[in-house]
Amino acid sequence: MENPFRPSAGATPPEILGRAGVLDEFEYGLRLGSGAPGLLTIFTGARGIGKTVMIGAAHDIAREKGWAVVSETATAGFMGRIGESMRQLAEELGAGPANRRITAIAAAGFSITTQLPPERQVAWRTLGADLLRILDERGNGLVITVDEIHAADRSELAQLAASVQHFIQDRLPIGLVFAGLPAAVSDLLNEGVATFLRRADKIDLHAAAVREVEESFAGTFAEAAFAVSPDLVRRAAEATGGYPFLIQLVGYFLWKEAEINQGLLTAETVERAIEAANRRNGRTVIEAALAAASPKDLDFLHAMAEDDGPSVAGDIGRRIGARTNLVANYRSRLLAAGLIEPTAHGMVDFAIPGLRQHLRAQSRP
Ligand SMILES: Nc1ncnc2c1ncn2[C@@H]1O[C@H](COP(=O)(O)OP(=O)(O)O)[C@@H](O)[C@H]1O
Ligand SMILES: [Mg+2]
Structure with missing residues (x-):
């Protein structure tokens, strides 16, 4: 059995998760x-x-x-x-x-x-x-x-x-x-x-339920007769956050690790697969999404990355030293670019998983 995961844009995944009834x-x-x-x-x-x-x-x-x-x-x-x-x-x-x-x-x-x-x-x-x-x-x-x-x-x-x-x-x-x-x-x-x-x-469209990812991973690995503990399957599923591209990436790298190790997945190899998946997500989705961002957009995003969760417009304004209308301007630009999304009460959060970590890992421009 060959690696069934398809971590590339538009590729049909082995199983379409979280989309019951959508069509x-x-x-x-x-x-x-x-x-x-x-x-x-x-x-x-x-x-x-x-x-x-x-x-x-x-x-x-x-x-x-x-x-x-x-x-x-x-x-x-x-x-x-x-x-x-x-x-x-x-x-x-x-x-x-x-x-x-x-x-x-x-x-x-x-x-x-x-x-x-x-x-x-x-x-x-x-x-x-x-x-x-x-x-x-x-x-x-x-x-x-x-x-x-x-x-x-x-x-x-x-x-x-x-x-x-x-x-x-x-x-x-x-x-x-x-x-x-x-x-x-x-x-x-x-x-x-x-x-x-x-x-x-x-x-x-939103992320799939992590539980569904877990079941899918478990089923796929059982079919391939890989040896992996349920705890590790759960860990891998949680690392995807149910985000479809990460589901494919994590699954893909897990499969590769299992291939190298005669079908055995250990805690160490699972972590390695998750890291590789996050890196690839950063290189492809995140960098593509950031490619069109202006230096000012990036200032805004870095200011958001200082928060551990959703950000308040006022805080962002203070951090980048911009007035309310200017903040609103950048906010709508970034919303349209699909980099951020609104949450309750006018707060904003990152729209792509891993974007916060990616920005934190970069030095400020
Ligand atoms: N419902 C899903 N369940 C599992 N994997 C999915 C699902 N939808 C998409 N994928 C996978 O996620 C990745 C991105 O899908 P894609 O349709 O290109 O996203 P978008 O068009 O929104 O950028 C692809 O690797 C695809 O195989
Ligand atoms: Mg697309």
Whole structure:
């Protein structure tokens, strides 16, 4: 048996933990068809929490039910790429009057520019409607998934939303599944770029229960006939905090240690695996998240790291010597970047596990 853990972005884990029932409404929507609330779903959550994996799971369910799926990431030009995929789908569905029309409409292509010019937008919508009619006749529909919408160009997103709204008004079977960082997605929805998306089912993803991680680890290691005490399995599960990326990392390094030691996991090797997992989490998720932070953002974060738990805005302001409105400014920047999250009573905490320790270990800039 090979190492089943998958500590890399978007990779399907051996077991999807803590997500029971999360896709029920979406699945029900596929049954009901056009206009069902579950067909508009937005996943939000911190980096490494499992948004991309949920998009993949929604994709698989839709395919199982016979729906067509187009999956995109919201980098520039995604509308054009969706248009191209829709054309290809129509081609695969075979010839027919509607298909001939689609081919004619799409002949000029969609992916040439980063933003569709107005006449191509019209073509996009006509093509979409034609494709959806063909799918509707076959008793299914189309699901479009767009990942990382926090990075989306506002006007492209507005175009997509307006078109989908149009399809829904025409009772066409369309589903839309988005994923992005929580604060950035709220900003997007509040800015009015795509007002109709506010109706979407917003699912904020959180860490899995540590208990569930423990059971999963125990099951996986038993299956592999590794010798490890229940206490050590619990220790390893607790070290993940239920945070999906760490679940994969800790599992992965535990597996490697067991491989080296003829299937035996000792207290020492478990600690080594946890350390390796935390280091990798720091190098990948945390450094990527911090890459876009300005020196002032970092001052703010270091001021937060002085606390052992959630921070009060006033304290942060005092530590960095900034006025209230400036603190509020940085607070919203960091929220949108997915580095911090609000807790009760206007306090803030780190949104990524290990970020506090990572900052403490660094010398102040
Ligand atoms: N529910 C889950 N249970 C266990 N592992 C998960 C789960 N969701 C995601 N993972 C793992 O966590 C890591 C991050 O998942 P990903 O979907 O890329 O997160 P995000 O898109 O939110 O940054 C991947 O290694 C993935 O295999
Ligand atoms: Mg992702």
